[in-house]
Amino acid sequence: MNHTQGMLRDDALRGKTIIVTGGGTGLGKSMATYFLKLGANVVICSRRKDVLDEAALDLEQTTGGSVLAVACDVRKPEQIEQVIAEAIARFGAVHGLVNNSAGNFISPTERLSYKAIDVIVDIVLRGTYYFTLALGKYWIEKEIKGTVLNISTTYAWTGSGWVVPSAMAKAGVLAMTKSLAFEWATHGIRLNAIAPGPFPTKGAWDRLFPAELAEKFAFENRIPLKRVGDHQELANLAAYLMSDFSAYVTGEVITLDGGEVLAAGQFNFLNEVTGEQWDTIEGQIKNANRSSKKES
Numbered sequence: 001m002n003h004t005q006g007m008l009r010d011d012a013l014r015g016k017t018i019i020v021t022g023g024g025t026g027l028g029k030s031m032a033t034y035f036l037k038l039g040a041n042v043v044i045c046s047r048r049k050d051v052l053d054e055a056a057l058d059l060e061q062t063t064g065g066s067v068l069a070v071a072c073d074v075r076k077p078e079q080i081e082q083v084i085a086e087a088i089a090r091f092g093a094v095h096g097l098v099n100n101s102a103g104n105f106i107s108p109t110e111r112l113s114y115k116a117i118d119v120i121v122d123i124v125l126r127g128t129y130y131f132t133l134a135l136g137k138y139w140i141e142k143e144i145k146g147t148v149l150n151i152s153t154t155y156a157w158t159g160s161g162w163v164v165p166s167a168m169a170k171a172g173v174l175a176m177t178k179s180l181a182f183e184w185a186t187h188g189i190r191l192n193a194i195a196p197g198p199f200p201t202k203g204a205w206d207r208l209f210p211a212e213l214a215e216k217f218a219f220e221n222r223i224p225l226k227r228v229g230d231h232q233e234l235a236n237l238a239a240y241l242m243s244d245f246s247a248y249v250t251g252e253v254i255t256l257d258g259g260e261v262l263a264a265g266q267f268n269f270l271n272e273v274t275g276e277q278w279d280t281i282e283g284q285i286k287n288a289n290r291s292s293k294k295e296s
């Protein structure tokens with residue numbers, strides 16, 4: 001057994017229909033793959049229908065599951081309602097939503113136009129609350145105990161320069177996750193979030209980690225566990241949170257980042273100290289202890 005293997009038992013998601021926004025690429029496609037392997041019906045949606053159709057074919061061929069691909073810009077409520085209507089028409093009901101669609105790019109904030117900020121915030125925050133609201137209304141009316149999983153980031157709470165629109169939007173998504181988890185618990189609706197560290201995808205790497213930077217900053221040096229994430233690791237956690245095995249978990253944000261977010265620890269610079277230096281330091285501290293005992 002290792003971290004690149006599926007974790008849940010066969011059929012863990014059988015009978016569920018799950019919508020994955022941005023499910024035609026990157027992490028969305030990896031989550032969709034594992035949900036299908038576990039027996040779920042999956043609906044993938046995003047703006048580019050050609051990308052979705054190709055992904056749907058590939059997903060069905062590799063998993064044998066049922067996939068519906070619907071073009072949808074998550075900034076448009078009427079398109080979201082169309083996805084939900086088509087999903088219900090095809091599979092009878094919808095039980096889960098993964099808000100995974102995002103837009104992002106690195107830039108000094110003072111270089112951004114108003115539109116550049118709007119485009120990121122609208123995809124990430126507006127898209128997430130539009131989709132969640134549309135499904136929440138349907139679930140409450142039909143008395144379905146639906147589950148929402150939001151894909152966030154660790155800088156939603158640490159903050160981060162050079163991705164300010166994304167940080168603002170992802171922070172709003174976390175506030176919604178916790179707030180609605182309480183409010184809709186009465187309907188049996190659960191909301192959780194995952195904050196991933198670096199998981200290589202073309203979408204993220206092209207816009208956040210272009211070649212110029214990749215040569216200078218290796219993740220292996222920054223991440224305590226010395227590697228990037230494997231997509232199956234994220235899919236495992238996502239499948240658990242979408243399954244009934246996590247029925248008592250709501251309003252939670254789970255970090256999956258090899259310890260990257262812990263880098264702010266005040267004494268973490270001691271990582272550089274060698275064993276020999278520790279011998280000297282230990283001696284110095286013990287001397288200081290002895291001196292203070294004599295003085296007292």
Ligand SMILES: CCCCCCC/C=C/C(=O)SCCNC(=O)CCNC(=O)[C@H](O)C(C)(C)COP(=O)(O)OP(=O)(O)OC[C@H]1O[C@@H](n2cnc3c(N)ncnc32)[C@H](O)[C@@H]1OP(=O)(O)O
Pocket residue numbers: 102103104105106107111112113114115116117119120153166196197198199203204205207208209
């Ligand atoms: C590598 C480590 C990972 C660590 C964790 C990171 C956590 C988060 C990760 C992610 O979110 S990864 C997801 C990445 N995937 C995507 O972004 C996919 C979808 N994105 C897109 O389709 C596009 O990037 C976009 C967001 C829609 C922007 O594309 P485009 O420029 O074509 O859109 P427009 O609507 O035409 O323009 C909007 C506006 O933005 C300005 N702009 C675009 N790029 C830049 C830039 N690099 N610097 C400054 N401004 C930029 C563009 O000029 C437009 O503004 P105006 O000029 O019209 O005012």
Ligand SMILES: NC(=O)C1=CN([C@@H]2O[C@H](COP(=O)(O)OP(=O)(O)OC[C@H]3O[C@@H](n4cnc5c(N)ncnc54)[C@H](OP(=O)(O)O)[C@@H]3O)[C@@H](O)[C@H]2O)C=CC1
Pocket residue numbers: 021022023024025026027028045046047048049051072073074075099100101102103104123127151152153195196197198199200201202203204
């Ligand atoms: N990869 C990483 O290291 C990390 C990723 N994340 C998060 O993981 C998620 C997936 O990212 P990743 O797989 O890396 O990147 P991708 O670029 O592969 O995924 C983004 C998806 O969002 C879709 N999308 C963008 N705009 C819209 C829109 N207006 N309406 C509907 N769909 C849209 C894109 O499809 P289309 O262009 O067809 O619309 C694409 O499928 C994101 O939420 C991201 O913030 C968080 C931390 C780290």
